[in-house]
Amino acid sequence: MAFDKELKNYYIQQISFIREQNLYKQEKQIQSPQFASIDVEYPKGVNKDGIINICSNNYLGLSNHPEVIKAAKETLDTRGYGMSSVRFICGTQDIHVDLENKMSLFLGMDDTILYSSAFDANLGIFEALLDEDCAIFTDSLNHASIIDGTRLCKAKKIRYANNDMDDLQLKLEEEKDFRIKLIVTDGVFSMDGIVAHVDKICELAKMYKALVMVDDSHATGFIGKTGRGTHELHNVMGEVDIISTTFGKALGGASGGCISGRQEIIEILRQKSRPYLFSNSISPVVVGGVLKVMSMIMESTDRRDKLEINSEFWKKGLREAGFILTNTGSPIVPVMLFNAKLAQEFSADLYGEGVYAIGFFYPVVPKGKARIRTQISAAHETEHLEKALDAFIRVGKKYDILGRSREEILDRYPISTSL
Amino acid sequence: MAYSDKIRGIYTGTLNEIKEKGIFKQERPIHSAQAADIEVEFPMGSDLKKVINMCANNYLGLSSHPDVIKAAHAGLDSRGYGMSSVRFICGTQDIHKELEAKVTKFLGTEDTILFPSCMDANAGVFEAILTADDVMISDRLVHASIIDGMRLCAALHDTFKHSDMAHLEEKLQLHADKRLKVVITDGVFSMDGDTAKLDEMVALCEKYDAMLFVDESHSSGFIGKTGRGTHEKCGVVGKIDIITTTFGKALGGASGGCVSGRKELVEMCRQKARPYLFSNTIAPVVVSGVNTVLDILSKSTERRDKLEKNTEFWRNGLAEAGFVLKEGDTPIVPVMLFNAKLSQDFSKALYEEGVYAIGFFFPVVPQGQARIRTQVSAGHEIHHLEKALEAFIKVGKKFDILGKTKQEIIAMYGN
Amino acid sequence: MAEMKDIVLQYVINEYLEDEDEVLSYDSPLISGGIVDSFSMVSLKRFLENKYKISIPDDKATPEAFDTVNKICALVNEYIK
Ligand SMILES: Cc1ncc(COP(=O)(O)O)c(C=O)c1O
Ligand SMILES: Cc1ncc(COP(=O)(O)O)c(C=O)c1O
Numbered sequence: 025m026a027f028d029k030e031l032k033n034y035y036i037q038q039i040s041f042i043r044e045q046n047l048y049k050q051e052k053q054i055q056s057p058q059f060a061s062i063d064v065e066y067p068k069g070v071n072k073d074g075i076i077n078i079c080s081n082n083y084l085g086l087s088n089h090p091e092v093i094k095a096a097k098e099t100l101d102t103r104g105y106g107m108s109s110v111r112f113i114c115g116t117q118d119i120h121v122d123l124e125n126k127m128s129l130f131l132g133m134d135d136t137i138l139y140s141s142a143f144d145a146n147l148g149i150f151e152a153l154l155d156e157d158c159a160i161f162t163d164s165l166n167h168a169s170i171i172d173g174t175r176l177c178k179a180k181k182i183r184y185a186n187n188d189m190d191d192l193q194l195k196l197e198e199e200k201d202f203r204i205k206l207i208v209t210d211g212v213f214s215m216d217g218i219v220a221h222v223d224k225i226c227e228l229a230k231m232y233k234a235l236v237m238v239d240d241s242h243a244t245g246f247i248g249k250t251g252r253g254t255h256e257l258h259n260v261m262g263e264v265d266i267i268s269t270t271f272g273k274a275l276g277g278a279s280g281g282c283i284s285g286r287q288e289i290i291e292i293l294r295q296k297s298r299p300y301l302f303s304n305s306i307s308p309v310v311v312g313g314v315l316k317v318m319s320m321i322m323e324s325t326d327r328r329d330k331l332e333i334n335s336e337f338w339k340k341g342l343r344e345a346g347f348i349l350t351n352t353g354s355p356i357v358p359v360m361l362f363n364a365k366l367a368q369e370f371s372a373d374l375y376g377e378g379v380y381a382i383g384f385f386y387p388v389v390p391k392g393k394a395r396i397r398t399q400i401s402a403a404h405e406t407e408h409l410e411k412a413l414d415a416f417i418r419v420g421k422k423y424d425i426l427g428r429s430r431e432e433i434l435d436r437y438p439i440s441t442s443l
Numbered sequence: 444m445a446y447s448d449k450i451r452g453i454y455t456g457t458l459n460e461i462k463e464k465g466i467f468k469q470e471r472p473i474h475s476a477q478a479a480d481i482e483v484e485f486p487m488g489s490d491l492k493k494v495i496n497m498c499a500n501n502y503l504g505l506s507s508h509p510d511v512i513k514a515a516h517a518g519l520d521s522r523g524y525g526m527s528s529v530r531f532i533c534g535t536q537d538i539h540k541e542l543e544a545k546v547t548k549f550l551g552t553e554d555t556i557l558f559p560s561c562m563d564a565n566a567g568v569f570e571a572i573l574t575a576d577d578v579m580i581s582d583r584l585v586h587a588s589i590i591d592g593m594r595l596c597a598a599l600h601d602t603f604k605h606s607d608m609a610h611l612e613e614k615l616q617l618h619a620d621k622r623l624k625v626v627i628t629d630g631v632f633s634m635d636g637d638t639a640k641l642d643e644m645v646a647l648c649e650k651y652d653a654m655l656f657v658d659e660s661h662s663s664g665f666i667g668k669t670g671r672g673t674h675e676k677c678g679v680v681g682k683i684d685i686i687t688t689t690f691g692k693a694l695g696g697a698s699g700g701c702v703s704g705r706k707e708l709v710e711m712c713r714q715k716a717r718p719y720l721f722s723n724t725i726a727p728v729v730v731s732g733v734n735t736v737l738d739i740l741s742k743s744t745e746r747r748d749k750l751e752k753n754t755e756f757w758r759n760g761l762a763e764a765g766f767v768l769k770e771g772d773t774p775i776v777p778v779m780l781f782n783a784k785l786s787q788d789f790s791k792a793l794y795e796e797g798v799y800a801i802g803f804f805f806p807v808v809p810q811g812q813a814r815i816r817t818q819v820s821a822g823h824e825i826h827h828l829e830k831a832l833e834a835f836i837k838v839g840k841k842f843d844i845l846g847k848t849k850q851e852i853i854a855m856y857g858n
Numbered sequence: 859m860a861e862m863k864d865i866v867l868q869y870v871i872n873e874y875l876e877d878e879d880e881v882l883s884y885d886s887p888l889i890s891g892g893i894v895d896s897f898s899m900v901s902l903k904r905f906l907e908n909k910y911k912i913s914i915p916d917d918k919a920t921p922e923a924f925d926t927v928n929k930i931c932a933l934v935n936e937y938i939k
Contacts, residue, residue: 031623034623035710036707038707042714049531049713051713055536056522056523079528079533080526080527082525082527088524088525097516102476103475104476104477104478104507105476105507105697106691106696106698108501108691108693109498109499109500112469112801113499114471114498116472140560140562143718144562144722169718169721175594175595176594176595204450232445234445272525274527277526277528278728279559279698279723288458291454292454298588298591302586302588303691304689304697307697309729313524313525382531599901601904602897602901617904
């Protein structure tokens with residue numbers, strides 16, 4: 025150890041630099057379970073109860089549903105708390121196999137393999153399946169975990185412009201000579217809420233003999249008529265070769281993820297995928313909860329239907345008030361503010377009004393595209409949304425951005441002064 | 444989609460290769476909670492069999508301990524099941540901060556940041572704190588997750604021979620001109636059960652102005668007099684700059700991991716580590732359990748003391764019976780068989796005798812070093828260990844390896 | 859030159875050979891033979907640069923140029939003057 029003054033100062037400087045750029049991330053402490061309204065301690069020492077949460081991935085409102093809690097408790101009693109083992113040593117229970125089967129059934133795939141998180145699933149899939157004589161065609165806005173997974177893989181990486189099918193086709197045309205080609209995309213892009221053209225991707229894949237992988241972390245459980253995901257929405261169930269998704273968002277929100285896909289692919293992952301072989305099995309108590317979530321959403325579409333109604337209400341309200349939204353096709357509704365500092369101040373003011381929604385800015389989104397990302401949940405009642413809308417409008421008026429175009433907002437809050 | 448016959452053929456071929464090499468991994472579903480006694484379905488579809496588990500990382504027997512289960516129940520009621528958010532959006536609860544503070548105190552560090560797993564902690568930490576001007580010098584036997592973390596980091600990477608301090612010193616000299624230097628090791632090595640020479644490493648790091656990183660996944664909770672870890676055993680508490688560890692083994696075994704160490708390094712991870720920024724927070728129900736585990740361990744050393752006694756009993760028993768063991772004093776006790784197929788056959792025969800312990804072979808351990816890795820737990824009672832020992836001896840006799848040297852075993856079975 | 863070959867060979871043996879019985883010659887394939895991986899190549903390059911006070915550009919330090927002791931010494935000699 026030689027963590028001397030000089031080294032310490034080096035890191036202190038790095039951190040100040042992050043602060044100066046207005047990129048510092050501050051965490052607020054929640055003192056209640058995750059729900060439509062939460063109790064928060066922020067700033068330190070100040071407790072505020074009943075804040076409306078409009079930025080969680082709790083899309084179906086199942087993260088603390090009484091039935092999910094009950095199932096988790098029953099599993100604690102019958103299968104315990106932790107496994108203290110990776111899957112292939114002594115970390116596989118009957119319920120892990122049950123969950124894999126249930127996911128395959130729900131997503132309409134051959135087989136499924138669980139991971140500690142969707143992050144780890146994406147981290148471990150590419151290297152296990154592809155070598156240096158293969159190619160990955162990857163959307164430029166894919167999630168960080170996909171980027172890291174492809175960084176760990178020797179295959180050639182070819183980026184195409186976000187959701188741009190002409191560009192994808194161009195790249196497929198240019199880069200033909202590979203043993204295996206894989207197109208990978210997020211099903212719903214998490215920062216914009218836009219749904220990928222999964223149908224068009226499948227068509228191109230057929231033409232150019234490529235595999236298709238979709239990360240449906242922001243889709244599984246609620247996108248499509250029965251909530252199967254973007255492949256259901258786009259009528260290509262059975263045509264997507266690989267789906268990765270998470271249990272950490274709509275499906276209970278505790279933790280864990282999986283990859284569902286062709287039989288042989290899943291088997292290879294079980295033998296070779298490093299995060300699967302070298303990280304702990306999902307804990308039984310979490311598995312018990314997800315199993316319940318899956319039964320609930322396979323029995324009824326009530327929750328996803330309510331989410332759809334809520335999302336429509338919310339988007340309509342914001343648009344009518346004069347906010348600029350993205351062309352979203354999901355419960356992810358970004359309110360565009362463009363300027364990072366404005367996004368942070370807007371968020372702080374919303375919090376003052378009893379609404380929790382945080383600002384997103386570089387490097388999470390591109391420079392000049394700062395925003396408040398709102399996310400709707402089936403746990404929201406109309407009164408939550410009405411109250412939140414009121415707050416947005418009040419704060420919007422304060423900053424005088426309602427009904428303004430992007431240029432007008434940028435005029436008032438030029439990017440050069442901050443970011 | 445174009446899952447053509449050609450592509451199916453490629454993958455089927457790979458799978459067949461794995462099977463032919465005899466290294467295909469077969470999972471055995473357990474129909475009970477993790478404990479000394481478990482009920483297993485193996486092969487798939489057969490009747491359940493009650494066996495003694497000798498290969499879990501459940502070192503302290505806390506994975507399904509009634510107090511931990513109770514805490515998880517209470518946690519479900521007060522803080523819920525899932526957070527559906529990453530930490531910095533709306534995924535931080537008071538209990539997450541409480542756990543970070545408890546870990547800091549337990550490990551004797553300055554600050555702590557939680558990750559979804561120790562795999563993720565290791566995958567994210569290096570890139571968050573180092574740049575291309577820096578160098579990482581790692582022991583050649585560090586865990587796969589550290590290797591992946593180093594692969595994701597732009598800093599130069601070099602290695603030193605396993606626990607070879609002279610070689611480490613050479614490497615520190617070779618890279619003297621680099622801006623920041625980090626020496627990287629596991630505290631206890633998971634495959635061999637040996638312990639890093641942290642006292643000597645601290646001295647070298649001081650001499651050559653390097654930081655020291657230690658992965659304590661197989662030590663936190665039971666190594667050292669009060670179970671703080673390898674740094675306690677080696678008398679260097681407070682001198683390790685970065686510790687990573689897991690809650691997925693001794694500390695309840697559910698999931699989660701952390702980076703604990705210098706305040707500024709932890710802060711850098713909070714701002715920049717990708718698995719922290721882009722993956723879900725640890726589930727409240729899991730956090731509630733780990734908080735209680737740390738309370739239990741801070742109050743009493745009873746469990747680690749029992750583990751130490753059990754370990755001694757088990758090591759002595761196997762050694763006296765004439766097995767070739769890896770030297771060491773941790774609860775990881777590898778029974779060396781050298782040949783991959785022998786290790787699998789041995790494991791099957793043990794299972795027949797009611798003992799669950801699996802064979803490890805290439806690529807998890809080097810070629811020709813196949814083994815049964817046994818792991819002792821405070822959840823074991825002496826009667827478990829006696830019964831398991833009998834089974835080992837019976838199977839050892841069957842394969843005629845008791846009292847045989849490495850060379851003799853290799854002569855009989857190849858390597 | 860002969861001396862350099864032995865220094866490099868000795869370094870490779872010390873650094874990378876796990877099994878003492880294995881024999882290496884000046885022409886044994888190091889990288890294509892799986893003895894030195896691409897990670898380790900970086901440290902081998904640094905060793906040479908420090909030892910012979912030279913700087914080898916990254917684009918010259920290819921796996922082919924590093925594949926045998928003979929090739930390595932030829933490369934080093936290009937930069938020694
Ligand atoms: C040394 C070491 N580090 C990290 C890990 C990964 O820990 P986790 O299961 O929390 O991902 C393990 C477990 O396999 C390990 O043995
Ligand atoms: C598209 C996408 N993939 C993967 C992940 C990671 O999921 P997990 O939280 O299970 O690691 C996320 C969540 O942040 C995501 O948005």
